[in-house]
Amino acid sequence: MMFSACAAAILITMGMAxxxxxxxPSVYDRILAINSFxxxxxxxxxxxxxxxxxxxxxxxALVYALINFIGTIAVTKFVTYAHMGHPTDDNxxxxx
Amino acid sequence: xxMLINIVSWVCIIGGSMFCLVGGLxxxxxxxxxxxxxxxxxxxxxxxxxxxxxxxxxxxxxLITGKLVLILIFVFFTSPxxxxxxxxxxxxxDLVAKVEDNDGSKQEVRSxxx
Numbered sequence: 001m002m003f004s005a006c007a008a009a010i011l012i013t014m015g016m017a018x019x020x021x022x023x024x025p026s027v028y029d030r031i032l033a034i035n036s037f038x039x040x041x042x043x044x045x046x047x048x049x050x051x052x053x054x055x056x057x058x059x060x061a062l063v064y065a066l067i068n069f070i071g072t073i074a075v076t077k078f079v080t081y082a083h084m085g086h087p088t089d090d091n092x093x094x095x096x
Numbered sequence: 097x098x099m100l101i102n103i104v105s106w107v108c109i110i111g112g113s114m115f116c117l118v119g120g121l122x123x124x125x126x127x128x129x130x131x132x133x134x135x136x137x138x139x140x141x142x143x144x145x146x147x148x149x150x151x152x153x154x155x156x157x158x159l160i161t162g163k164l165v166l167i168l169i170f171v172f173f174t175s176p177x178x179x180x181x182x183x184x185x186x187x188x189x190d191l192v193a194k195v196e197d198n199d200g201s202k203q204e205v206r207s208x209x210x
Contacts, residue, residue, distance in 0.1 A: 003109075005110070006113045006147065012117065013116045013143075016120035016123055017120060019124060026191060028182060028186040031182055032136050033136075035136065035178060035179075036136045036140070039175070040139065042167065043116070043144050043147050046147070055160045058167065061167055062167050066170070068174075072182070076185045080188060080189065
């Protein structure tokens with residue numbers, strides 16, 4: 001019962017993040033919203049595992065947290081430098 | 097004792113859900129990308145922290161608790177890193193922050209590129 005309420009709150013929040021990712025004026029708003037969406041997916045996996053009494057889903061949640069982090073860094077770097085390599089001209093801007 | 101553990105875990109889970117909802121509301125309502133980052137960090141720290149601690153109380157001393165602790169540690173380390181990288185990319189990409197003075201006049205602050 002309490003897990004269902006928690007899952008409903010997480011789903012509503014995911015809808016809010018999705019709204020911001022569609023509407024967001026700049027590309028950084030969209031990246032931020034998708035990052036939050038990934039974190040909420042990790043929580044939803046965990047809560048769903050406890051709700052159906054099959055907590056094996058926690059492995060999936062752990063892997064999803066890893067992929068979420070790597071994906072956010074990769075997309076941020078791609079937006080900044082327009083390619084995935086090291087910065088070429090302006091070393092003042094650093095790597096990430 | 098069982099009752100006490102259930103109550104503590106439900107308080108944590110409901111509190112985490114409330115923090116998630118408030119963070120999502122901030123993600124929609126706040127005026128600026130740098131301000132919206134505040135709402136997103138609310139989800140990344142208090143939301144996931146309280147909900148996973150509540151689930152740990154439900155699981156007891158098992159392997160499941162170990163996995164939950166791993167997820168919590170990982171998110172606590174990676175979330176500030178990705179937020180920092182995103183803020184730095186936004187500053188380098190000439191995103192302008194909107195601020196409001198004490199007398200209510202709005203102005204735009206262009207941060208120096210350092």
